[in-house]
Amino acid sequence: MQQLDSELGQCAIASHPADHDPREGELYAALQAEIRRLSSMHAAGMPDWPRVALLAQRYLREEAKDFSVACWLLAAWLYTEQGAGLVAGSRVLADLHRYAWDEMLPPRLRTRRNQMEWLAEQIERFMAADQDLSPIEAEAHAVLLADWRAIDEIWQTRDDEISPVMGILRRLAQWPVQDAGLDAQEEAVVATLEETEALPVASPATGPVETAETRVTPFTVPRPDMDDDAAPEALERALDQVMDAMDGPLEAGVRLYPQVALWYRLNRVRVWSGIEQVPPAQQGVTRIPAPQERQREQLAQRLAGGEQHALLQYAEAQLPTCRFWLDLNRAAHVALHALPECQAAAGAVARETSALLARLPGLEMLAFSDGTPFADDETRHWLAGLMAQSSIDVSAPGNAFPVATPTHRTEAVPAQATAGMVALATALAGATAQAESAQTLLASALSRLHDSAQQVARYASPEHQPS
Incomplete structure (x- = not known):
């Protein structure tokens, strides 16, 4: 087990000559070589994560405060130490946000956003692949979520685009908690959701009896945040936001009512469209x-x-x-x-x-x-x-939903969102009495998706198009 130095994000670094570029050194080159194994056609296997962790710690201690290196360190600790590494790495990243946002490398916000999205992918892949995650103690889990909330708050003050952090925060809220009952786990999940509202569950007379295995954590479909002069990119991000928010409803639908074909169509539409x-x-x-x-x-x-x-x-x-x-x-x-x-x-x-x-x-x-x-x-x-x-x-x-090509992607966006709303409404309205609980479960998501589709369609209407 490696030593996890969670204070790397706030430790002082020795001064270097004015022309010193830490990203031109051997340490950074070695780190990059390992991380590139994830996407290289010629590299065999995964990065040497223990080596990545050692190199990243040394770099952050001796060379520079670097956002990318902190993300690599968090991923390395996650793969090698599971929950303990996740907590320690998140603290390092949070401290860089708190104390070194203006001076840390790389300076460009877009590059940092890309790196955060890379980290989100690594966390998702790890959690999706490992069905036996080691539980985190309740206190450590609370600290973990607090660090990511702090990261999200800082990010929102610096970036006009939708924060890339909320997806990570929602996912980490689902990490199993040691010595915590189901209610405590649900509270951790609910605390990370914006405008979370509890959904009613079916009574024994009208649907299945709720048990620990069938209980569903409350979820919402967030409203896209767009101005009246929303650009095509904003419309696409809004649709992506709605697509991503289907995780909860689709997971619940497949688990509780696997016979409903809609779950499988929507899952593939959002993944492949x-x-x-x-x-x-x-x-x-x-x-x-x-x-x-x-x-x-x-x-x-x-x-x-x-x-x-x-x-x-x-x-x-x-x-x-x-x-x-x-x-x-x-x-x-x-x-x-x-x-x-x-x-x-x-x-x-x-x-x-x-x-x-x-x-x-x-x-x-x-x-x-x-x-x-x-x-x-x-x-x-x-x-x-x-x-x-x-x-x-x-x-x-x-x-299938209409597929956007490069020449008519903007025009397809509102059609996709509206088609999704119509498909969901139609399927739920025509569901059998046996699926009545699923209708209740998805009522909130349907309402939000309906509003989102109307908003996307309105901003894509001719009067909102540039002349």
Whole structure:
């Protein structure tokens, strides 16, 4: 176990000559070389995280206050020390925000934003891949969330765009807490959500009895914050915000009512609708990082285990962070096809996957940066069967959302948001009495999505377009 120096963010650094550039030194070059292994087509495996941690600590202690290096350190400690590393690394990053925002490297806000988004991806990948996260003590968990709230507050005063921190904060609120009851865990989650409102649950007479396994943490779909002269980029960010906020409703829907096809359509719409072309590749190998080994192992175990609900929930949960891992769609289809009441849902997975391949021919033949195929042999066989049976028209209503191309992306944005609202409303209105609890569960999300869609459509109307 490494020593976790959580005070690196506020320790003093020895003075250097005026022309000293810490990013030109050997330490930074060595760190960059390790981190680039995540995206390099030629590097084997993951970064040497223990080495990254040692180099990053030395750099922050001796060279400079550096936002990127602090993010790399947090990721390294997360991968090597789990919860303890997460808490310590978050304190280092929070202290840099508190005490060194103006002088820390890199100076450009956009570069810092990109680095924060990279860190968010690492946290999401780690938490999604590891189903047995080591619990954090309740007090340490409270400190962790307090540090990230402080980071978010500082970020909002410096950046006019939507804060990239709230997604991290919401995700970390879900980390298991040691010696904390379910109520305490829920309080931690709720405290991180903006304008959180408790949703009513079904009574025993009208829906399933609420238990620890079926209780759903309250969630909201945030309202996009846009001005009357919102630019196309703001409209896209607003739509992305709505898409990201579907995590809670979709997770709950798959877990409580797996027979509802809508969950699987929406999950794939939000994950795939922004993919406009086949990823660049050299000899079939892309620069996209592969799923982690334990993710692949856990999927294989669930496929072999025969517990269809566990397989289904795992596959759907991994899809947002592994959108090119086509094996997940076969796994979801296998699970749904094995459940007699879920045949319509299985068809939805097949249709959405067919639509993706019809739009991006050859996608299934590509591989991740380490050579792992997007689709293994069994998945390719399954996909070939789908494409042979399907004469799907991807522009037909109900098959998939309209896909934005570079030439008409702005025009497609309001249509996508409105289509999502209509699909959600229609499905819930036509749900069976057995899904009445799901309607209640999603009432708040539906209302917010409706408002968001109207707002996006209004700002994309002709009177708001530049002349």
